[in-house]
Amino acid sequence: MIRTLPHSKSYSFLFKLYIVLFYIFLFAPLLITCVLAFNNSDFPSLPWKGFSLDWFLAKGPDRVGIFYDSNNLRSIWVSIKTALVVSFFSLVVGTMGAFLFEQENFRFKQALYMLTLAPLVIPGVILGISILLASNGLGVFLENHFGWDVSLLAPGFWLVVLGQFSFITTFVVLVVSARLKKFDRTLEEAALNLGANRWQVIWHITLRYLKPSLIGSGAVAFLMSFENFNTTLFLVGSEPTLPINLYLQVRDGSTPVINAISFLMIVFTSTLALINLYFSHKKE
Amino acid sequence: MAGKKLGFYVFFIPVFLWLFLLIVVPHIELFLMSLRTEDWVGNTSWSLANYKNFFSEPIYWLTFVRTAIYSILVTCITAIIAFPVAFFITKVANPRFSGFLAVLLLMPFWVSELVRVYGWMILLRESGVINHFLLQLGLISKSVEMLYNDISMVMVLVYTSMLFMVVPLLSVLESLDDSLIEAAYDLGASSWTILTKIILPHSKPGLTSGAIVVFMLTLGNYLTPNLIGGKSSLWFTEQIYTQFIASFNWNQGAAFGFLLLALSSLIIWIGLKLTRQNLTKVVQ
Numbered sequence: 031m032i033r034t035l036p037h038s039k040s041y042s043f044l045f046k047l048y049i050v051l052f053y054i055f056l057f058a059p060l061l062i063t064c065v066l067a068f069n070n071s072d073f074p075s076l077p078w079k080g081f082s083l084d085w086f087l088a089k090g091p092d093r094v095g096i097f098y099d100s101n102n103l104r105s106i107w108v109s110i111k112t113a114l115v116v117s118f119f120s121l122v123v124g125t126m127g128a129f130l131f132e133q134e135n136f137r138f139k140q141a142l143y144m145l146t147l148a149p150l151v152i153p154g155v156i157l158g159i160s161i162l163l164a165s166n167g168l169g170v171f172l173e174n175h176f177g178w179d180v181s182l183l184a185p186g187f188w189l190v191v192l193g194q195f196s197f198i199t200t201f202v203v204l205v206v207s208a209r210l211k212k213f214d215r216t217l218e219e220a221a222l223n224l225g226a227n228r229w230q231v232i233w234h235i236t237l238r239y240l241k242p243s244l245i246g247s248g249a250v251a252f253l254m255s256f257e258n259f260n261t262t263l264f265l266v267g268s269e270p271t272l273p274i275n276l277y278l279q280v281r282d283g284s285t286p287v288i289n290a291i292s293f294l295m296i297v298f299t300s301t302l303a304l305i306n307l308y309f310s311h312k313k314e
Numbered sequence: 315m316a317g318k319k320l321g322f323y324v325f326f327i328p329v330f331l332w333l334f335l336l337i338v339v340p341h342i343e344l345f346l347m348s349l350r351t352e353d354w355v356g357n358t359s360w361s362l363a364n365y366k367n368f369f370s371e372p373i374y375w376l377t378f379v380r381t382a383i384y385s386i387l388v389t390c391i392t393a394i395i396a397f398p399v400a401f402f403i404t405k406v407a408n409p410r411f412s413g414f415l416a417v418l419l420l421m422p423f424w425v426s427e428l429v430r431v432y433g434w435m436i437l438l439r440e441s442g443v444i445n446h447f448l449l450q451l452g453l454i455s456k457s458v459e460m461l462y463n464d465i466s467m468v469m470v471l472v473y474t475s476m477l478f479m480v481v482p483l484l485s486v487l488e489s490l491d492d493s494l495i496e497a498a499y500d501l502g503a504s505s506w507t508i509l510t511k512i513i514l515p516h517s518k519p520g521l522t523s524g525a526i527v528v529f530m531l532t533l534g535n536y537l538t539p540n541l542i543g544g545k546s547s548l549w550f551t552e553q554i555y556t557q558f559i560a561s562f563n564w565n566q567g568a569a570f571g572f573l574l575l576a577l578s579s580l581i582i583w584i585g586l587k588l589t590r591q592n593l594t595k596v597v598q
Contacts, residue, residue: 032405032492035499042406049402049415052395055473056422059433062443066436074436076446123328130325145333151526151582152337153534155551156575159558160340163347163568196336228321257426260536260551264558273428280432280541289436292429299424307417 060296067289074286085290096290105275106291109256112187112271116194117251121244123195124202124251129232131203132210149197154260161193162264186267193261198254202247209243210236242309249306253299341575348569364569374553374570381550382577384464385532388471389525392479395472396524400483401513405492416484423477431537434470435461438542462544470542475531479524486520487513522589526582533578550574 066074070082072093088095096102131143149157162185169183182188213236221231237244259273266274272291279288351363368374403415422430437443438460445457460466490513498508514521539549550570557567 032495052399059437060422063433075441076443123332126325127329130329134322151530155534156571159571160344164340164343167343273426276428296425303424
């Protein structure tokens with residue numbers, strides 16, 4: 031049954047076989063995507079026709095590698111900009127949320143906390159259309175009553191930022207709260223007794239203590255924003271983010287350039303994940 | 315004490331604005347929009363016509379029921395596949411490897427959902443990698459199209475939501491004391507009794523929170539049904555997308571969105587009631 035108890039040979043063999051098959055299931059699609067990024071072929075499929083870096087470095091006209099593919103490069107840049115802005119704002123508001131729920135007492139605290147958790151159970155598509163409807167409604171109202179044409183309220187960069195911010199902040203609140211719970215508040219009291227004001231205490235003591243969780247949740251927020259598809263789908267304007275742009279290409283047939291982008295994304299996110307893991311281990 | 319009051323508002327106002335403007339108002343707007351219809355000259359009026367359409371057109375409510383049933387099915391399959399894996403990592407594997415196995419398990423899920431779905435497309439399609447190997451081995455004589463059917467769609471949905479089941483299961487099984495299992499074994503309990511009387515009851519919180527997240531993500535998934543499922547395997551999010559982007563009938567789309575939100579909330583609520591959990595506990 032478990033490692034300390036005796037068990038039959040066939041039990042442990044079958045169990046190990048199951049686990050091996052599970053990991054193959056898990057990694058097969060990613061490995062094959064990466065391998066085919068280097069195949070010297072015009073289609074992302076086997077047979078293997080030799081190693082090639084064309085899908086990264088070719089300048090055209092037959093093959094255009096990712097580093098010369100201006101359409102995809104533009105969408106990568108849009109995604110990076112979006113992710114930076116979203117992770118900054120969700121980090122700030124999420125940390126405020128953690129302080130609010132851990133250190134303050136007020137009426138309806140429980141109700142507000144439930145509302146904070148709501149984005150976890152609202153499908154991303156619904157969040158996207160709700161925000162689209164609300165901002166469109168506000169835009170129409172401002173236009174009819176004041177004659178203002180507020181372009182920020184139309185689908186585009188800032189609406190995507192708002193949509194992603196609205197649910198990523200919840201994750202920051204949860205991660206930062208979890209660490210803030212373990213914080214020894216007598217440290218704050220000591221500093222207050224020694225004459226520090228509340229902001230000095232937060233800046234010099236509490237935030238220093240929270241640093242690992244701030245770095246961790248910042249990285250997770252960046253990744254979540256970078257990869258978001260469902261909420262973004264309804265809010266993009268003329269500048270698609272990378273996942274939306276890839277989706278449009280995959281839907282209408284594919285070239286190995288998509289494999290090359292996937293390979294870069296896998297390398298990038300794995301590195302970020304490992305760094306995050308390293309920091310969270312150091313914390314313990 | 316004035317400083318304390320000020321501190322409260324510094325935390326409270328941004329959090330309140332976030333939740334009120336980006337969560338509460340948009341969902342009220344969604345509901346209000348769903349109750350309005352536009353006639354052919356563009357005048358809007360209150361009516362239940364959008365909901366009537368939903369019930370009178372079989373394609374709409376059939377898709378709705380289909381999406382719900384498939385989401386429950388995906389949730390069950392994910393739980394059945396993930397449970398032994400989590401059990402192996404926490405209880406059976408050599409403790410030296412279990413950390414490594416757990417990290418390995420998380421890696422694919424840092425990668426964008428689009429990349430994972432694309433990987434499966436490369437594997438499964440008619441000119442895909444699996445077909446290539448089957449042909450080479452002589453197991454089939456002609457390529458088979460494995461994409462665009464319900465079985466592949468369910469498999470990829472299970473694949474994309476696996477992480478959200480495994481992680482909560484890992485943490486509940488981690489907290490299960492081995493000596494309980496050993497004691498039951500010493501007292502002569504069979505493996506089946508140990509599983510149903512000790513392990514499963516202990517895992518209930520993890521199973522519940524995993525099931526809620528998997529269900530919600532599957533219900534709201536757009537990419538997988540759209541790219542892997544065929545023309546006949548419609549998903550309700552695709553109906554929403556069609557209403558918003560293709561037909562430009564936002565009122566109808568809002569009604570669909572609201573129905574999906576209601577369904578997801580209802581099933582999550584039933585799940586919580588049946589297992590006697592509450593959302594706040596399940597999240598932690």
